[in-house]
Amino acid sequence: MLLTPSQTVGPFFQILVPVQGRMTLVSDETPGERIVVDGSVRDGAGKPVPDGLVEIWQANASGSCNHPEDPRSKGPDRAFDGFGRVHTDADGRFVIETIKPGSVPGPEGQPQAPHLVVGVFGRGLLTRLVTRIYFDDESSTASDLILACVPADRRSTLIARRGAVGTYQFDIVLQGPRETVFFDV
Amino acid sequence: MSRTVSRILPYRRPPAGHHPPNDSPDYRSTTLRHPQQPLVVIPQTLSEITGPVYGYGRIGPLDNDLTRQHAGEPLGERIVIEGRVLDEDERPMRETLVEIWQANAAGRYAHKEDTHDAPLDSNFSGAGRVLTDAEGRYRFVTIKPGAYPWRNHDNAWRPAHVHFSVFGTSFLTRLMTQMYFPGDPLMPFDPVFNSISSERARERLIASFDLGLTKPEWALGYRFDIVLRGRDATPMGR
Numbered sequence: 001m002l003l004t005p006s007q008t009v010g011p012f013f014q015i016l017v018p019v020q021g022r023m024t025l026v027s028d029e030t031p032g033e034r035i036v037v038d039g040s041v042r043d044g045a046g047k048p049v050p051d052g053l054v055e056i057w058q059a060n061a062s063g064s065c066n067h068p069e070d071p072r073s074k075g076p077d078r079a080f081d082g083f084g085r086v087h088t089d090a091d092g093r094f095v096i097e098t099i100k101p102g103s104v105p106g107p108e109g110q111p112q113a114p115h116l117v118v119g120v121f122g123r124g125l126l127t128r129l130v131t132r133i134y135f136d137d138e139s140s141t142a143s144d145l146i147l148a149c150v151p152a153d154r155r156s157t158l159i160a161r162r163g164a165v166g167t168y169q170f171d172i173v174l175q176g177p178r179e180t181v182f183f184d185v
Numbered sequence: 186m187s188r189t190v191s192r193i194l195p196y197r198r199p200p201a202g203h204h205p206p207n208d209s210p211d212y213r214s215t216t217l218r219h220p221q222q223p224l225v226v227i228p229q230t231l232s233e234i235t236g237p238v239y240g241y242g243r244i245g246p247l248d249n250d251l252t253r254q255h256a257g258e259p260l261g262e263r264i265v266i267e268g269r270v271l272d273e274d275e276r277p278m279r280e281t282l283v284e285i286w287q288a289n290a291a292g293r294y295a296h297k298e299d300t301h302d303a304p305l306d307s308n309f310s311g312a313g314r315v316l317t318d319a320e321g322r323y324r325f326v327t328i329k330p331g332a333y334p335w336r337n338h339d340n341a342w343r344p345a346h347v348h349f350s351v352f353g354t355s356f357l358t359r360l361m362t363q364m365y366f367p368g369d370p371l372m373p374f375d376p377v378f379n380s381i382s383s384e385r386a387r388e389r390l391i392a393s394f395d396l397g398l399t400k401p402e403w404a405l406g407y408r409f410d411i412v413l414r415g416r417d418a419t420p421m422g423r
Contacts, residue, residue: 001271001272001275002385002386004362004390005205005383005386005390006204006362007205007348007363007377008361009350010348011296012294013286015286015296015312016286016348043217047217057235059231065231065232065235066239066240067236069193069235076240082237082240083236104232107228107230112230115232117232117233122218124216124218124219125219126204126205126215126380127204128361129220146228150225154222154225174219174220175217175218175219175221176221179222181222182220182222182224182225183226184198184224185227185228185357
């Protein structure tokens with residue numbers, strides 16, 4: 001059957017996703033190290049994208065994804081689902097309150113460095129852009145096999161910078177000199 | 186750490202040129218937002234082939250009826266939209282979340298940034314959600330949205346459309362799209378619709394009027410099936 005093609009979400013999806021600015025993936029029951037990622041989305045003129053939709057998918061603290069195809073998953077995880085989404089705020093910013101993910105098995109049997117999978121939608125985007133957030137304080141990031149697919153001079157666009165304890169900065173640049181790497185997957 | 190072999194069945198990649206390119210100059214907002222660097226091809230891992238399937242939250246029994254979310258009923262032509270969510274191999278996508286949002290019958294969105302000179306309807310917010318059933322089937326009751334002007338170019342009007350958000354079985358099947366109505370005279374002029382180069386692919390986005398879905402004396406019926414990425418025949422990994 002022919003795939004249904006993608007279209008833009010347009011400017012008015014807040015009707016569906018009312019929450020602006022902050023997404024929370026954790027509850028009191030969630031095990032793991034609490035972290036906050038302060039993010040932004042900017043366009044090719046360096047201007048904020050105040051009408052962007054950012055979606056996050058990640059493993060739990062043990063590196064297990066909440067899904068029947070994860071071999072370590074024992075059924076729905078009530079303590080941590082792993083999905084969050086938010087509408088960027090008027091300054092093009094977003095905040096992710098979550099836990100540091102554990103290591104998910106990767107290609108060639110090698111564990112992947114901790115990462116968040118990211119989807120970006122918006123007015124002016126006809127398809128979703130897919131990227132990842134890695135962490136600069138994880139020693140395994142440098143040898144991650146997926147990150148190794150990225151040209152060396154662009155890898156830093158996928159690595160969140162640690163600030164105060166437990167907080168990181170990650171900027172999504174849709175176009176221009178510091179353009180974020182987006183994936184074909 | 187022990188080396189865990191992850192044997193996964195990847196999702197088939199869409200054919201090149203099937204989805205619209207993000208660099209579509211006729212749709213003016215793409216100018217500053219489309220990436221200019223080539224996408225980096227990566228293999229699929231557990232991170233990508235898993236995805237949200239459990240954590241949708243509580244979905245109320247009337248969440249799929251956009252005509253019964255306020256004190257009164259909205260103005261406009263009541264319609265039923267029904268269809269199946271399938272993958273390319275016609276496997277039904279069961280218990281997956283489908284969400285819609287749209288303008289009201291006058292072509293006005295219940296959103297502060299929509300300043301189009303058309304009336305708001307206090308009985309219409311314009312968003313709904315539903316889980317597909319065991320056959321991948323979904324159903325919404327709503328009113329037919331109006332076309333609306335959007336300043337992309339001189340005298341630009343979006344054809345009447347309903348936005349669809351679909352999850353499917355993994356992060357990779359996630360799809361945002363728009364459903365259009367058969368015979369809408371605005372479609373040939375719309376740069377968003379026409380950003381899709383294949384006519385067959387564009388036709389996928391046009392609902393079918395379905396007399397069988399029509400409820401006599403109550404609502405017209407439209408059928409709209411949604412086809413998501415399917416699986417490859419052979420697993421990766423060793």
